[in-house]
Amino acid sequence: MPVFVVQQHDARRMHYDVRLEVDGVLKSWAVPRGPSLDPVVKRLAVPTDDHEMSYATYEGVHEGARYGSGAVIVWDAGDYQNQTRDKQHQLIKPALAIERGHFRFALQGVKLTGSWAFTRTGRDGDWLLVKVRDEAADPSLDLTVTEPHSILSGLTIEEMAASAGSDG
Template sequence: MADKLSKYRSKRDASRTPEPVPQTPPEPQGGDAFVIQEHHARSLHWDLRLEHDGVLASWAVPKGLPDDPGANHLAVHTEDHPMEYLTFHGEIPQGEYGGGTMTIWDQGTYELEKWSDREVKVVLHGSRAGGRFALFQTDGKNWMIHRMDPPAHDPLPDLSPMIPTEHARPPRDPTAYAYEFAWGGRRLLVPIEGGRTTAAREHPWLRPLAESFGSRTALLDGELTTLSGAEVLVFYDLLYDDGHSLVNRPYTVRRAALEALNLSTAHWQTAPSWPGQAHPVRQAAKDQGLPGVVAKRLDSPYEPGESTAWLFIPS
């Protein structure tokens, strides 16, 4: 019988990588375990591995498992891996095959519905990944993965920004609002999915932001502005987070979820917000030469287009 791990073994030097490199051929056995590893290698991807005939059949999935049955994801069929890889995580040295950080994203068991050379159908039972999936070959090593059951999460919304209505003075009930600086920049909605964002096409420096989210899907609302001579993306709203739309949730809920992300680097940061402090924030905006402040109703949902729930108050 052919050694199913010969290709795996040929790509690795056991003296240079912490990966398991068994020296004997695997023994055929039945089993139903799976693991998904998040792999920060040359490019971020997820490795799906299914136990089959004593090895782990493996696919590299650049965007992770699809949530939507209408959107198939690329799944590159890679070499079989040893069973010990079910629990492997760690740092593969740079310069070695697959060099980078590997963590276990999910693990569990699966039900097998079909297994052939060109198609595999399984039902995954994990703590994060669940549902019916089909893997099917297209050409060469290229396969696709398709979700067969309904979406597990809310779809990522396609929205236009919420625009404040200009108002000459602060609202009559200042305690019903939070106050933020009006930055005078350019609005930018940033969708993040599968560790990538389409916003990076125009702003390549946003790629590390998207990678930092891993498999977490999000939609951020912010503004490109200049601070201390450098372009910075200031975030002030979170519209979708980890499978759930926040559009209909009140501002206070969205704001708390945004702050929990701890977005703070030299290139992007979370905008400060001060509930109930209309006059001090307006004066601070004037002192810093900013156009004004935006008053945001604490109980307001996110309303695309112009809305009276957000008020732009000039300095």
């Protein structure tokens, strides 16, 4: 099963990087407000550069690094399953789904489970991340508020940022 990771990143602005393994790299979108469990809520998702697979477990503080400065934690991670189908109900490979502008997948993470979809919105190149209506949908729960800690280190983004200042 391919992997996914959601990294909280305090760069110029706080955001969540949603990354999905596709053809040996992590396809990535910056989601400013993080994933929502409410199927009615559409979250802006801005495509970013592909990342190496080794980046899936990165936590720390970038200083003017290639991927932007600021603290990073692994907010969630796990496996995902492609669910994108064509009009004949045949599975479409993830790379082709992304190229076509609609990618549906099921997450099996520590915090996030169930089905989700990225959909390109049109001319500006932005995408939307939407929770699919399923048993894991919960409009009353905001995991970005109730579950702020890294699944790897147990630190919040603020604690990770503070740890960089205490290295001296």
